[in-house]
Every structure is written in C-alpha cells, then in structure tokens.
Amino acid sequence: MTDLLKSSLNRRTVLQAAAVGAVGINPALRAAVYAQGSDAPEKKEVRIGFIPLTDCASVVMASVLGFDQKHGVKIIPSKEASWAGVRDKLVNGELDFAHVLYGLVYGVHLGTAGPKKDMAVLMTLNNNGQAITLSKKIADKGAVDGASLAKLMVLEKREYTFAQTFPTGTHAMWLYYWLAANGINPMKDAKVIVVPPPQMVANMRVGNMDGFCVGEPWGHRAIMDGIGITAVTTQDIWKDHPEKVLGTTADFVKKYPNTARAVTAAILEAGKWIDASLQNKMKMAETIAEKSYVNTSVDVINQRILGRYQNGLGKTWDDPNHMKFYNDGVVNFPYLSDGMWFLTQHKRWGLIKDHPDYLAVAKQINRIDIYKQAATASKTPVPRDVMRTSKLIDGVVWDGKDPKKYADSFKVHA
Numbered sequence: 001m002t003d004l005l006k007s008s009l010n011r012r013t014v015l016q017a018a019a020v021g022a023v024g025i026n027p028a029l030r031a032a033v034y035a036q037g038s039d040a041p042e043k044k045e046v047r048i049g050f051i052p053l054t055d056c057a058s059v060v061m062a063s064v065l066g067f068d069q070k071h072g073v074k075i076i077p078s079k080e081a082s083w084a085g086v087r088d089k090l091v092n093g094e095l096d097f098a099h100v101l102y103g104l105v106y107g108v109h110l111g112t113a114g115p116k117k118d119m120a121v122l123m124t125l126n127n128n129g130q131a132i133t134l135s136k137k138i139a140d141k142g143a144v145d146g147a148s149l150a151k152l153m154v155l156e157k158r159e160y161t162f163a164q165t166f167p168t169g170t171h172a173m174w175l176y177y178w179l180a181a182n183g184i185n186p187m188k189d190a191k192v193i194v195v196p197p198p199q200m201v202a203n204m205r206v207g208n209m210d211g212f213c214v215g216e217p218w219g220h221r222a223i224m225d226g227i228g229i230t231a232v233t234t235q236d237i238w239k240d241h242p243e244k245v246l247g248t249t250a251d252f253v254k255k256y257p258n259t260a261r262a263v264t265a266a267i268l269e270a271g272k273w274i275d276a277s278l279q280n281k282m283k284m285a286e287t288i289a290e291k292s293y294v295n296t297s298v299d300v301i302n303q304r305i306l307g308r309y310q311n312g313l314g315k316t317w318d319d320p321n322h323m324k325f326y327n328d329g330v331v332n333f334p335y336l337s338d339g340m341w342f343l344t345q346h347k348r349w350g351l352i353k354d355h356p357d358y359l360a361v362a363k364q365i366n367r368i369d370i371y372k373q374a375a376t377a378s379k380t381p382v383p384r385d386v387m388r389t390s391k392l393i394d395g396v397v398w399d400g401k402d403p404k405k406y407a408d409s410f411k412v413h414a
Contacts, residue, residue, distance in 0.1 A: 038258075039258055039261075040072055040258060041071070041072045041073045041256070041258045041259040041261075041262040041263075042255070042256045042257075042258055042259050043073070043096070043256045043259045044072070044073060044074060045073070045074045045076060046073055046074070046075055046076065046096040046097060046259060046263060047076045047078050047094070047095050047096050047097075048075055048076065048077055048078060048095065048096065048097045048098060048099065048246075048263070049078045049080045049085075049086045049089055049090070049095040049097070049098035049099065049100070050077055050078065050079060050080065050098065050099040050293075051079075051080055051082075051083065051086065051099065051196070051197055051198075052079065052197065052198050052293060052294040052295060052296075053099075053197055053214075053215040053216065053217075053218075053244075053294065054129065054215060054216040054217050054288065054294065054301055054304075054305060054323060055099070055125060055126040055129060055215055055216070055243060055244045055323060055325075056077075056099045056244075056288065056293065056294070057270075057274055057284050057287075057288050057325065058125055058126070058267050058270040058271040058274060058325045058326075059075070059077060059099045059125070059246075059267060059270070060077050060287065060288050060293055061270040061273065061274060061284055061287065061288075062075055062263075062266040062267045062269070062270035063075040063076070063077050064287055065270065065273065067266040067267070067269040067270050067273070068262075068263070068266040070266065070269070071262040071263070071265045071266045071269075071377065072262050073259060073262045073263055073266065075263065075266065077293070078095060079292065079293065080098075081196060081198075082196040083100070083101055083104055083165055083166040083169060083196070084114070084166070086098045086100055086104070087100075087104055087108055087113065087114055087115075087166075088114070088115075090108075090119075090247065090248065090249060091108065091114075091115050091117050091249070093249075096248060096252060096259075097122075097246055097247065097248045097252075097263060098246075098247050098248070099125060099244050099246065100244060100245060100246075100247040101165070101166055101168075101169035101170050101171070101244065101245075102121070102124075102169075102170055102242055102243065102244070102245050102338065102339070102342055103166070103168040103169045103170055103172070103173060103342040103345075103346070104166050104168060104169050104247070105119045105120075105121055105245060105247040105365060106119075106168065106339060106342050106343060106346070106361070106365060107166075107167070107168030107169075107346070107351070109361070109364070109365055110343075110346075110352060110356065110361070112168055112346060112351050112352055113166070113167060113168045117249055117250075117251075118249065118250035118251070118364070119247060119248070119249055119250060119365055120247065120248050120249065120250050120252070120253045120260075120365060120366075120367050120370075121245045121246070121247055121334050121339065121365050121366045121367065122245070122246045122247070122248065122253075122260055122263075122264045122334070122367055122370055122371060122374070123245065123246045123264050123267065123268065123332045123333075123334055123371055123374070124242045124243070124244075124245050124331055124332050124333065124334055124335075124338065125243065125244040125245055125246055125267070125271070125325065125331075125332070126243045126244055126271075126323055126324060126325050126331060127235075127240045127241060127242065127243060127323070127324045127327065127330075127331045128233070128234060128235040128239075128240060128241065128243065128321055128322060128323050128324060129215065129216050129233075129234070129235070129243065129304065129305075129322060129323025129324075130170070130171060130174060130213065130214065130215045130216065130219070130233070130234035130243065131213070131214075131216065131219035131220075131230050131231075131232070131233045131234060132174065132175060132178055132211060132212070132213045132219075132230070132231050132232050132233075132234070133200075133204070133211060133212050133213075133214070133218075133219050133222045133223075133228040133229065133230060133231065134149065134210065134211045134228060134229055134231045135204055135207075135209070135210050135211065135227065135228055136226065136227050136228055136229060136312070137207075137210075138152060138210050138211075139228075139229045139312070139313065141156070143210075143231075144229060144231060144311075144313060145231050145232065146178060146179070146181065146182030146184075146231065146232065147182055149182065149184070149211075149231065150182045150183050150184050153184065153189065153190075159190075159191050160189075160190045160191065160210045160211075161190065161191045161192075161193060161208065161209045161210055162175060162179070162186070162190055162191070162192050162193075162209060162210060162211045162212060162213075163192070163193050163194070163195040163200060163203065163208075163209045163211070163212040163213070163214075164192060164193075164194060164195075164212070164213050164214075165194065165195065165196065165197055165213075165214055166194060167194065167351065168342070168346055168351055170241075170242075170243055170244075170342075171213040171214055171215070172192075172213070173342060173345045174213050174234045174237055174238075174241075175192070175211075175212075175213035176192075176345070176349055177237060177238075177345070177392065177393070177394075178213075178232055178237055178393065180394075180410065180412035180413075181237075181392075181393050181394040183412070184412075185412050185413075186349075187349065187350070187414045193208075193209065195208075195209070195212065197214045197215060197218055198218070198295075200212045200214045200218045200222070201218055201221050201222050201225060201227065201228075204222060204227050204228055205225070205227050211231070212228075213234075215243070215244075216301070216304050216305075216323065217294065217296055217300040217301045217304070219304075220300055220301075220303060220304050221296065221300050222312075223310060223311070223312035224299075224300060226312075228312060229311055229312035229313050230309070230310075230311040230312060231311075232393075233309070233319065233321075235319065235321040235322070236393060237392060237393045238390055238392045238393065239321050239390070239391075240321065240324075240330070240331075240390070241390070242335070242338040242341075243323075245334070246263070246264060246267060248260065250364075253367060253370060257370065260367070260370050261370055261373045261374045261377065262374075262377075264370060264371060264373075264374035265373075265374040265375075265377040265378040266378075268326070268329075268332055268374055268375065268378040268380050269378050270325075271325035271326035271331065271332060272325075272326045272329075272378070272380070274325045274326065275324060275325050275326040275327060276326075278306065281302070281305050281306060282302055282306075284305070285298050285301040285302035285305055286298050286302075288301065289301055304322060304323070305322065305323060306322070307319045307320060307321075307322035309322075326380075328381065329375070329380040329381040329382070329383075330383075332371075332375075332380065333368075333371065333382060333383050334366040334367070334368060334371055335366075335383075335386060335387060335388050336359065336362040336363060336366055336368075336386045336387060336400065337362075337386070337387040337388055337389075337398070337399065337400030338366075338388070339361070339362040339365055339366050340358045340359065340361075340362045340400050340403050341398055341400070343356055343358050343361060343362075343403065343407075344358070344398075344403050344406050344407035345407075347407040348407055348410055348413045348414065349413065349414045350413075350414030355403075355404045355407065358400075358403035358404070359400075359403075368386060387399060387400040387401075388400075396409070
C-alpha cells in the first residue's frame, strides 16, 4: 500500500469516525463529511459523446466490457453527428465528457472555436491512424502524393477543394501541415471546407472535394468504394502523434474530480485491453462496427487497426505505427508539448492573432494531476517528462522548448 493511499484511508477513517461520533450532528453535514472523506465518484452515470470513428473504441469498450463499473461509474456513450455538435453539448453540459479532437478543446478554451469556456484534457485516447485521401479522379491524373499533387495544381489551374473536420482540430492541422510541406499554402492555393467525418466519403463520391483528412475507417472506406486513394497516413506526417483526447470542461473536473479520475482510469483499462492482442482488436472492430457506433462493415475497420494498409493503387504494406490506444501507457499521457503544438499551428494559420503563453495554457488544460491519479488506479506507467520530442514529415523537430520561435519559423503560413 502506498503512503498516499494510507494517508487517504487514514484521513477517511478519521472523518467518518468523527461523523459517526458526533452526537446530534445535522444529517446533511454528516453526509458532507462522508463525501469529503470518500474517493468514490461523485456522479455515478456519465454521458460521453463520440463521433463514429475507429478511435472512439476505448470509450465504447470501457462501457461494453464493464471497465467503467469496476471504477464505480456507468458510461453512456452518446453518438454525435459533428464535432461542432460535440463542442456545443460539452459547453452547455448535455455531455459530461467527449471523445474529441485535441485542437477543438484548445480552440474552445481560447475562444477561437466558437463559445469560449475553460476546458480540460484528461488523457490522450490514441496515437496515429488518420489519413489524407485524394480523389480517384485526380489520382488518375497523377496526383498520388504531396509532390505530384503540387505539380498537378500548377499544371491544371482551378480551385482545388480539400475537406477537414473542424477548423482548429487535428485533421485540419495534419492537412495544412502536409500541404505546406509540399509547397501548397492551404489558405491561398486551395479552398478548405468542413465536413463531418461520416459524410466525407459521400461528399467525395459526388465530387465536392479533391481530398480530405479524416480518421479511420473513412479513409479505407473511400478505397473500398473505389473513389479515393491514400496519399499519406498521419503517422507518416508525425509518428505517434496525439489524436483524440478525453475532453471535458474545467467546471466538471472541479465539481466532480473523483468522477473524472474514475472515467479516465476505466478508459485507460479499455485501451490496454484493445492493444493487448490481435484477438481483442478483432473483437473491438466487431463491436464498434455496429449500427449504434460506427455503422460500417467490420472489414472496413479491422484491416488498418491491425496495421494492414493498402493505398488504392495496388500498393500494400504492414505499418507498425498504426493506431494505438495504449502501447504500454505511452499513448495516453497528456504531454504539455502535445497541446502546445496545436497552439503553434493555430498561430501559424492565423486562427489566433497573437502568441499565447503556450506553456501556461497547456498547464491549464492538460490535467496531469487527474491523469496521474487515474494511472495509479489502472496501474498505468507514467512518463518522467511532461514534454516529448518529435520530428515531423518536413524534418522539423518539435520539443516544446521555444514555441514562439517554432510557430514563426515556417515559410508557408497564413
């Protein structure tokens, strides 16, 4: 037993004994004393919003497999239609938590993504597993990767349209970063539109866009339907990049800290279960393919979740850097540098006018204190450093040490 746990138990025992021993104590006061001494979740049932994407899996499986009940809560997964809808329901309290875009949480916190409200990131849900898809029409003209797309856009001048899922979200940032790395300014050389993830394939089918960035299984769905090709995976843009997070409001964490810890611990255990074996991954794919979740065929999900990729042009490969939900706990820690990176890109693309205090904002949002408690409860290892270093597709290294300099260093910007 840890010293922390002993201290907690001793404190609880003293408080409860005092409550019991107090003759004639007000029942409401006694209840309050008990609550103060308890680490039980304050709210027993929680609604967690999700978008129909493969990376909602740890939230869904935490509910389906009962990891939530193990930690004293009941998760009600709530299927949502768009990221804007998720944002609105988080802000107004209709949802307690959400499987949500990292950059959406930061955008709401700073007021650059609609209504401004103090927000919280409790954990990263997954790394990797998104893709940029180009339409079969332009692929047939030779645009199959970034360099050939840039060449086609010069040779055949017209308005090229690309879609992402939310203005400050991850898919927007992967799309912009990749286009810019290939000399295409997404703000000047192309038209960028917002389309909810489940609607991407249908919109490409009718010719509304030349390319899109979205989470799986919709990249693979476009290939199976014969309307698109994978130009690049997001893990090729940034290996082990942060993707979706477990997000909530700062008010919720303040009011229900034990609930926040319990839900985080349950989802950590679900992620650990998914990554534990191929059999578990297959079971997960079967579950989330159901109509109430992603609503697609199992074979659209289960290939890329196992790292089996094809690009729609005859190339196949096994990718060890496919979507991960736990990876021995490496995935889930809410690194401050991850949150700060999104802010640097928001500044790069003119979504925020001035440099924020990058580190201070990340410390406000990324609740490492809650995460560490949940990690203890779920026996998840915690990294020593709150920052990490990564090299992205253009060879530029991000380590969080000088975010202002980094944000201003890009030749292609808004």
